[in-house]
Amino acid sequence: MRLEQRSAGERGGTTVLIVRLDQERAFRLDPARRVAQEIDLAAERARSQLELAVVGDRLAAGARVARIRRTRQIAGYVCQGYRLTTDAGAIDVWVSRAVPADMGAFADFLKWLGAEDALGLFLDALRRLPGFPLSMRSRLEVSGRLVETRATVTRLRVAAIPESLFEPPSDYRVEPMPASEP
Numbered sequence: 001m002r003l004e005q006r007s008a009g010e011r012g013g014t015t016v017l018i019v020r021l022d023q024e025r026a027f028r029l030d031p032a033r034r035v036a037q038e039i040d041l042a043a044e045r046a047r048s049q050l051e052l053a054v055v056g057d058r059l060a061a062g063a064r065v066a067r068i069r070r071t072r073q074i075a076g077y078v079c080q081g082y083r084l085t086t087d088a089g090a091i092d093v094w095v096s097r098a099v100p101a102d103m104g105a106f107a108d109f110l111k112w113l114g115a116e117d118a119l120g121l122f123l124d125a126l127r128r129l130p131g132f133p134l135s136m137r138s139r140l141e142v143s144g145r146l147v148e149t150r151a152t153v154t155r156l157r158v159a160a161i162p163e164s165l166f167e168p169p170s171d172y173r174v175e176p177m178p179a180s181e182p
Helices: 041-060 103-112 115-127
Strands: 002-006 014-020 025-030 035-038 064-074 077-086 089-096 132-142 145-152 173-176
Touching (some): 025 041, 064 089, 064 132, 077 132
Parallel strands (some): 035 173
Antiparallel strands (some): 014 025, 025 035, 064 077, 077 089, 089 132, 132 145
């Protein structure tokens, strides 16, 4: 998996996260320093499991799924929205059937993180959504605080991808990521 995020108004350009589940390796590319910071995946998995455990019981109780009546255009694709409501809060997911992928890859990533036990029936509800997620917004209560996250695909191109995009560039120095950074 390769995720790119363009930083608004910051120098340094695009932040890239490369996750190679097939190799148990991940890197965060720092273009300003030309460094590929290798992420300790075991530590990330443990941290994710701990964070999910905080809301896990309330999510695992199941999610009520309701189709949102309107559609949205996201990254050039018509998307149908679904609201998954749990005791912990709500997650709106906008999916497109036109993208030649489905929720399975995202669900597999959550499973790899160790989220399957914590998310239980909620993850099952995500897997059943018809299409590929292009936008998610969650509003969940975590330890008495309301936490909101948003992620939206702004550009999507379906094409053959060179294998080199899933490795640190050869002119980057590889170093371990500091323990305090996600």
